[in-house]
Amino acid sequence: MNEATKPPLLEVTDLVIEFGDAPGATHRALDGATLSVRAGEVLGLVGESGSGKSTLGLAVGRLLADNARRPGGELKVNGQPVFELDDAALRELRRRTLGFVFQNPMVALDPTMRVGKQVALAAGSKAAVRDLLARVGLRDIERVERSFPHQLSGGMAQRVVIAMAIARGPMLLVADEPTASLDATLREQIFALLVSLRDAMKTGVVLLSHELRAVARHCDTVAVMYAGRVVEYGPASVVFARPAHPYTQALLAVAPGREKLGEVLASIPGAPPALGGRSEHCAFADRCGHANAHCRALRPELREVEGRSVACHHAGELVQFKEAA
Numbered sequence: 001m002n003e004a005t006k007p008p009l010l011e012v013t014d015l016v017i018e019f020g021d022a023p024g025a026t027h028r029a030l031d032g033a034t035l036s037v038r039a040g041e042v043l044g045l046v047g048e049s050g051s052g053k054s055t056l057g058l059a060v061g062r063l064l065a066d067n068a069r070r071p072g073g074e075l076k077v078n079g080q081p082v083f084e085l086d087d088a089a090l091r092e093l094r095r096r097t098l099g100f101v102f103q104n105p106m107v108a109l110d111p112t113m114r115v116g117k118q119v120a121l122a123a124g125s126k127a128a129v130r131d132l133l134a135r136v137g138l139r140d141i142e143r144v145e146r147s148f149p150h151q152l153s154g155g156m157a158q159r160v161v162i163a164m165a166i167a168r169g170p171m172l173l174v175a176d177e178p179t180a181s182l183d184a185t186l187r188e189q190i191f192a193l194l195v196s197l198r199d200a201m202k203t204g205v206v207l208l209s210h211e212l213r214a215v216a217r218h219c220d221t222v223a224v225m226y227a228g229r230v231v232e233y234g235p236a237s238v239v240f241a242r243p244a245h246p247y248t249q250a251l252l253a254v255a256p257g258r259e260k261l262g263e264v265l266a267s268i269p270g271a272p273p274a275l276g277g278r279s280e281h282c283a284f285a286d287r288c289g290h291a292n293a294h295c296r297a298l299r300p301e302l303r304e305v306e307g308r309s310v311a312c313h314h315a316g317e318l319v320q321f322k323e324a325a
């Protein structure tokens, strides 16, 4: 089977996740999210805070908080329905197929154990530890091995966490804001490292990020999330050069990078809705300059528009042309 005919590594179909079940206090974090990732693909998942990125990332390993429920939809990793697996199969999937990297590397590392020992628990042999630490771009490896986590810089610690996440050769790596605690130069290096793993290991990567310009530079595909749904989805080169959803256009318009020194960063006026249940209309309508009665009455489904999918009733009319990021 060639890559194109194999089932996707990650297949999320109309996934709904809600937190809490007290009447009137349910929060719907995913409202029918759909996307897929193939082997060797780097998918960027972007959207404002609260759009559901982390919920989707955690759902991949069924790592959601105890108050989460799945009223509908499906999530498959390598063809296996993650929410249907028994405990043993789920453990096996997490161990052998998945790797996770989170925002703050210090939370992932045990502060009381030397780095070499921690990586060895994931990697097995001492030789494998050294190979992994070299692969994630660390130098002076013996010193790193002997160090405790607090003796490493933030960038070094995140490289160690990535080394542990790839130790068993995961097919799919989920990285949730992996550069949020790092400065700009290190961010670029960590993005480049994650993308290089795809090249070296054919790993599929889901990269959750607020940094649109970095996602545009490093990702093959992009999924733009709003109010728990994927509202625009397709090749990063298409979505960023010719955004079709008014929300993608608004996100790009306020993305940091072009402001002058001292200028306050812009944000999209208004706030995303807090959903108690299924949104029956366009959830972006209240913040959208193009919304009409149709948008306020009917939920837009994802449909193909000029080389990507868009959930907007007006998408075909609104495609913008942007300069390169």
Ligand SMILES: Nc1ncnc2c1ncn2[C@@H]1O[C@H](COP(=O)(O)OP(=O)(O)OP(=O)(O)O)[C@@H](O)[C@H]1O
Residues within 6 Å of the ligand: 019, 020, 027, 028, 029, 047, 048, 049, 050, 051, 052, 053, 054, 055, 056, 065, 067
């Ligand atoms: N355990 C929980 N209990 C209740 N609500 C939750 C829980 N976890 C997440 N949520 C809510 O679900 C929504 C989606 O959150 P999520 O963390 O997935 O968004 P996000 O896009 O990753 O945001 P950020 O970029 O800030 O991390 C938010 O409104 C959040 O408050």
